[in-house]
Amino acid sequence: MMTKKSTLDLAKELIACPSITPATGSVFDVMAAMLEPLGFEVTRFIAGDRPEDQGPEDRGSGGAVENLFAIRKGKPGARHFAFAGHLDVVPPGEGWASDPFAPEVKGDLLYGRGAVDMKGSIAAFVSALHTLPDDLGTISLIITGDEEGPARFGTVAIMELMKERGITPDLCLVGEPTSVNRLGDMMKIGRRGSVNMWITVRGTQGHVAYPHLADNPITKLGKILSEIDAVELDQGTDWFQPSNIEFTDIHVGNPAHNVIPAKAEGRLSIRFNDQHSGDSLSDMVREIVERNGGELTPIISGEPFLTPPGELSEMVVEAITQVTGIAPELSTTGGTSDARFLSRIMPVVEFGLCNATMHKLDEAVAIADLDQLSDIYARILRKALG
Numbered sequence: 001m002m003t004k005k006s007t008l009d010l011a012k013e014l015i016a017c018p019s020i021t022p023a024t025g026s027v028f029d030v031m032a033a034m035l036e037p038l039g040f041e042v043t044r045f046i047a048g049d050r051p052e053d054q055g056p057e058d059r060g061s062g063g064a065v066e067n068l069f070a071i072r073k074g075k076p077g078a079r080h081f082a083f084a085g086h087l088d089v090v091p092p093g094e095g096w097a098s099d100p101f102a103p104e105v106k107g108d109l110l111y112g113r114g115a116v117d118m119k120g121s122i123a124a125f126v127s128a129l130h131t132l133p134d135d136l137g138t139i140s141l142i143i144t145g146d147e148e149g150p151a152r153f154g155t156v157a158i159m160e161l162m163k164e165r166g167i168t169p170d171l172c173l174v175g176e177p178t179s180v181n182r183l184g185d186m187m188k189i190g191r192r193g194s195v196n197m198w199i200t201v202r203g204t205q206g207h208v209a210y211p212h213l214a215d216n217p218i219t220k221l222g223k224i225l226s227e228i229d230a231v232e233l234d235q236g237t238d239w240f241q242p243s244n245i246e247f248t249d250i251h252v253g254n255p256a257h258n259v260i261p262a263k264a265e266g267r268l269s270i271r272f273n274d275q276h277s278g279d280s281l282s283d284m285v286r287e288i289v290e291r292n293g294g295e296l297t298p299i300i301s302g303e304p305f306l307t308p309p310g311e312l313s314e315m316v317v318e319a320i321t322q323v324t325g326i327a328p329e330l331s332t333t334g335g336t337s338d339a340r341f342l343s344r345i346m347p348v349v350e351f352g353l354c355n356a357t358m359h360k361l362d363e364a365v366a367i368a369d370l371d372q373l374s375d376i377y378a379r380i381l382r383k384a385l386g
Contacts, residue, residue, distance in 0.1 A: 005034075005126075005127055005130055006127070007123050007124050007127040007370040007371055007373075007374045008105075008110060008123075008367055008370055008371075010034065010123035010126055010127055011103070011110060011115065011119055011120050011123035011124075011365070011370060012103040012110070012112075013030050013034075013123075014027060014030060014031070014087065014114065014119035014122060014123060015101065015103040015110075015112035015113065015114050015115060015119050016101060016102065016103055016112075017029075017030055017087075017101070018101045019087050019088050019089055019114070019145065020088065020089060020090070020091050020092075021088035021089065021090065021145065021146060021147070021148040021149040022048070022064065022065040022066075022088060022145050022146045022149050022153070023065070023066060023086075023087050023088035023089075023145030023146070024046065024064060024065065024066035024145055025066065027087045027145075028044055028066050028068055028087065028143075028145070031068055031087060031122075031143060032044065032068065032070075034126050035070045035126065035141065038072065038126075038129050038130070039072045040070040040071060040072045040139075040141070041070065041071055041072070042068060042069075042070045043068070043069045043070070043161065044066060044067070044068050045066070045067055045157075045161070046064050046065065046066055046067075047064070047065050047067060047146075047153035047154070047157040048064055048065045048146070048152065048153030048157075049064035049065075064153075065144070065145045065146035065149075065153040065154055065157075066145045067143070067144050067145060067146070067153075067154060067155075067157055067158050067161075068087075068141070068143040068144075068158075069140065069141070069142060069143075069158050069161055069162065070140060070141040070143070071138065071139070071140040071141075071167070072138065072139050072140070073138050074135075074136050074137040074138040074139065074385060075135055075136070075137060078136065078137030078138065078385055079137045079138070079170040079171065079384060079385055080137060080138040080139075080140065080167075080168075080169040080170050080171075081137065081138070081139055081140075081169060081170065081171050081172075081173070081380075081381060081384045081385055082139075082140045082141070082142055082169035082171070082172040082173070082342075082346070083125050083139070083140070083141050083142070083172070083173050083174075083175060083377075084141075084142040084143070084155065084172055084173070084174045084175070084338060084339070084342055084348075085118050085121060085122045085125070085141075085142075085143055085144075085174065085175045085176075086118060086143065086144045086145065086146070086147030086148065086154070086155075086338065087114075087119065087122070087143055087144070087145055088144070088145045088146060088147055088148050088149065089113045089114040089117070089119075089148060090113075090117075090148050090359050092113045092361075093361060095361050096361055096362055097111075097362055098111060100112060100113040100363070101113060103115070105367070108366055108367055108368065109364040109365065109366055109367065110364060110365050110366075110367055110370070111362055111363065111364045112363065112364075113363055114363070115357075115363050115364055115365040116177045116353050116354065116355060116356075116357055116358045116363055116364070116365050117176070117177050117355070117358035117359065117363070118175055118176055118177060118352060118353075120352075120353050120365045120369075120370055120373075121175030121176070121177065121352040121353055121373065122143070122175060123370065123374075124175070124353075124370055124371075124373040124374040124377055125141070125175060125374070125377050127370075127374040128374045128375070128377040128378035128381060129381075131374075131378045132378065132381055132382065133382075136381065136382070136385035136386060137384070137385035138169075138385075139381065139385070140167070140169060142155060142158050142159075142162075142172075142342070144157075144158060144338065147337070147338050151301070151302075151338065151341075154338065155338040155341045155342065156341050159341060159342070159344075159345065168345055168346060169346050170346065170347075171312050171346065171347055171348075171384055172339075172342050172346050172347065172348040172349075173316070173348070173349060173350070173351060173377075173380065174188075174337055174338065174339045174342065174348060174349070174350040174351075174352075175350070175351070175352040175377075176188070176337050176339075176350045176351075176352050177352045177353045177354060177355035177358050178331075178334075178350050178351050178352050178355065179328075179351075179352065179353060179354040179355065180354065180355065180356075181354070182324070182326070182354065183324055183353065183354055183366075183369045183372055183373065184320040184321075184323070184324035184326050184328055184372075184376075185326060185328055185329060186328050186329045186331050187313070187316055187317070187320070187328045187329075187330060187331070187349060187350060187351040188330075188331055188332065188333075188334065188337075188339070188349060188350035188351070189239070189306065189307045189308070189309065189313055189330045189331070189332065189349050190239060190240070190274075190304065190305050190306035190307060190332035191302075191304065191305060191332060191334065191335075191336055191337055191339060191340055191350075192240060192241075192243070192271045192272055192273050192304050192332065192336070193271070193272045193273075193274075193276070193277070193278055193300070193301075193302050193303045193304040193336075193340070194269065194270070194271055194272075194300075194301040194302050194335075194336045195269070195270050195272070195278045195281055195282060195298055195299065195300045195301065196248075196267065196268070196269050196270075196298070196299050196301065197267065197268050197269075197270070197282065197285055197296055197297065197298045197299075198265065198266075198267050198296070198297040198298075198299075199221065199224060199225075199265060199266040199267070199268070199289055199294050199295070199296055200263065200264075200265050200294060200295045200296075200297070201217040201218075201220045201221045201224070201263065201264045201265070201266075201292075201293060201294040201295075202217055202262065202263050202293075202295075203215040203216055203217030203218075203220070203260070203261065203262055203263065203264070204260075204262065205259060205260060205261060205262040206259070206260045207258060207259065207260070208257075208258050208259065208260055209258070211260065214260040215260075216260045216261075217261060217262070217263055217264040218252060218261065218264045220264070220292050220293050220294065221250070221264040221265075221266055221294070223292050224266070224288060224289055224292045224294055225247060225250075225266055225268075227288050227292070228245060228268065228285060228288055229245070229247070231245065231284070233245065233270075233272065233275075233276065233281075234273065234275045234276070236273065237273055237274065237275065239306055239332050240273030240274060240275075240304070240306075240332050241273070241332070241333060242273070243270065243271060243272035243273050243275070243276060244270070244271055245268060245269075245270050246268060246269050246270075246271075247266065247267070247268045248267045248268060248269050249265075249266065249267040250264075250265070250266050250267075251264070251265045251266075251267075252264050252265070268285075270285075271335075272304060273304055273332075274304040274305075274306055276304075277303060278298070278300030278302075278303055279300070281298075282296070282298035282300070285298070286298070301336055302336045302340035302341070303340060304340075305339065305340055305343035305348075306332065307343065307347050307348055307349055309330060310347070312347045312348075312349055312384075313330060313349050315380055315383045315384055316328075316349055316351055316380055317330075318379075318383065319376045319377075319379035319380045319383065320351070320376055322379060323372050323375050323376045323379065324372060324376075328351070337350060351376075352373065353365055353369055353370075353373060354366070354369065
């Protein structure tokens with residue numbers, strides 16, 4: 001057994017690698033260097049680098065994505081446990097108190113982009129690996145550089161690699177920052193689905209003084225949006241909050257005050273529970289849009305998933321309670337994660353650090369939380385694979 005490395009030092013090494021989505025390069029060098037001495041077979045590959053791969057889903061994605069799959073085979077007949085996460089981060093933005101990619105400890109906190117979401121969790125899992133006995137089952141890591149972006153060339157590409165190799169883990173934990181007020185107060189057993197839709201209404205340009213010679217698309221778009229807004233999708237379920245429709249953009253781009261424009265566009269986003277699918281919602285909205293003379297382009301980011309409470313969630317709850325003294329709430333709230341893909345092939349839950357500073361200026365994690373999270377992950381692995 002190797003000497004346990006400091007979770008803090010591992011987190012610093014990852015944060016020090018700028019890895020704005022889509023991530024490639026040095027951060028994966030660091031990740032591989034952490035795992036190979038622990039006996040993992042590491043596979044790295046690039047996806048989405050061909051121009052023909054790019055589509056409307058990749059708006060602003062920037063192209064090539066690097067992915068990493070690492071596996072250490074354990075004793076025959078024992079279970080296979082997978083940990084999933086991402087090394088890409090959102091752009092840091094302006095106004096940080098210090099360099100976002102120069103990790104800095106101030107008091108009890110570690111600052112840097114990715115400290116919470118989610119290089120800190122990855123560091124905690126790698127640190128936990130140093131404490132494990134040699135006679136456990138198989139462990140793998142599914143690490144992408146394309147979670148914060150369109151997510152078309154990340155975890156789904158690793159899943160294709162796993163399928164080609166005949167690899168299907170028995171259980172999976174995603175290290176997203178699920179805790180809210182203190183480490184351990186919440187874990188995720190499901191997530192709502194997400195679909196974004198672009199509405200285009202075409203009219204006939206003309207002078208505002210001669211409306212009978214024109215066809216105003218703004219009026220039609222207003223009717224469409226009003227009818228969509230009146231739809232109540234559901235009232236929620238035992239595990240999911242109600243689905244919601246939110247309008248996110250209206251665009252005409254008409255510079256002239258006396259011209260009826262030729263085109264108006266709108267955009268909406270629906271976060272939906274397991275009473276719906278991306279296709280069923282797209283069909284519902286398309287009927288409204290086309291009946292009022294518009295066109296619809298939907299892009300489904302992910303379907304909802306639910307891992308009902310059972311063995312996996314129970315072992316995570318037990319480990320959290322042993323370390324923190326609190327029992328986490330089992331939740332399906334929040335945005336999407338790559339668990340929406342992984343849930344297609346195995347039971348998956350999410351648990352990680354406090355999410356209060358994720359995607360914010362001066363993102364920071366409590367150093368004590370890093371150490372406790374590593375302990376929690378180690379206990380889960382022993383329970384799952386012992």
